[in-house]
Amino acid sequence: ETGVTQTPRHLVMGMTNKKSLKCEQHLGHNAMYWYKQSAKKPLELMFVYSLEERVENNSVPSRFSPECPNSSHLFLHLHTLQPEDSALYLCASSPTLVGRPSTDTQYFGPGTRLTVL
Amino acid sequence: TQLLEQSPQFLSIQEGENLTVYCNSSSVFSSLQWYRQEPGEGPVLLVTVVTGGEVKKLKRLTFQFGDARKDSSLHITAAQPGDTGLYLCAGAKGGSYIPTFGRGTSLIVHP
Numbered sequence: 001e002t003g004v005t006q007t008p009r010h011l012v013m014g015m016t017n018k019k020s021l022k023c024e025q026h027l028g029h030n031a032m033y034w035y036k037q038s039a040k041k042p043l044e045l046m047f048v049y050s051l052e053e054r055v056e057n058n059s060v061p062s063r064f065s066p067e068c069p070n071s072s073h074l075f076l077h078l079h080t081l082q083p084e085d086s087a088l089y090l091c092a093s094s095p096t097l098v099g100r101p102s103t104d105t106q107y108f109g110p111g112t113r114l115t116v117l
Numbered sequence: 118t119q120l121l122e123q124s125p126q127f128l129s130i131q132e133g134e135n136l137t138v139y140c141n142s143s144s145v146f147s148s149l150q151w152y153r154q155e156p157g158e159g160p161v162l163l164v165t166v167v168t169g170g171e172v173k174k175l176k177r178l179t180f181q182f183g184d185a186r187k188d189s190s191l192h193i194t195a196a197q198p199g200d201t202g203l204y205l206c207a208g209a210k211g212g213s214y215i216p217t218f219g220r221g222t223s224l225i226v227h228p
Contacts, residue, residue: 041220042221110157111159
């Protein structure tokens, strides 16, 4: 499945570094999502964008800053992260916002495994 | 907050065995999805169920949505090592565009 791609696949950074995660979808979808997946926890929704507008910020600390320049690209800018931010960060897209039965389908990228030292 | 409880949390079986995993909630969902996630990869959609009582089959996998649309089950017949992975259920509630994910069932099938 190459519909949603994420780069880099692995990232190690120090707490004072600034880095960015990139997500690109080739499916013509209008909605994009960032999730955090930590060990033994459910997927945590971080941000939702619809037609390049942010429609959800799920109480995420300001050290995570999303950017959606167009409906195909989504970035997550990282700065002054903490070790507890180490996790798998997943990007997903859907035709429109999930919630309508005919479009309740999200397609996920492979994720970026982030380690904060 | 909607909660989806998945059970069992872990399952380790031999090739050829049958198994069932469950996804339960006290909330009604307009639809429910099952995903499989392999180590180091993102979740891959297996099926979406929409109608209460609906049963869908995908080769050796059988998915059922409860009559009240509050729960679902996934049954695997004659499990194979390739079925190993984390099985996630996610529910979407009408009027809300944010799906809720369960914690997942981690399945290992030994050859």
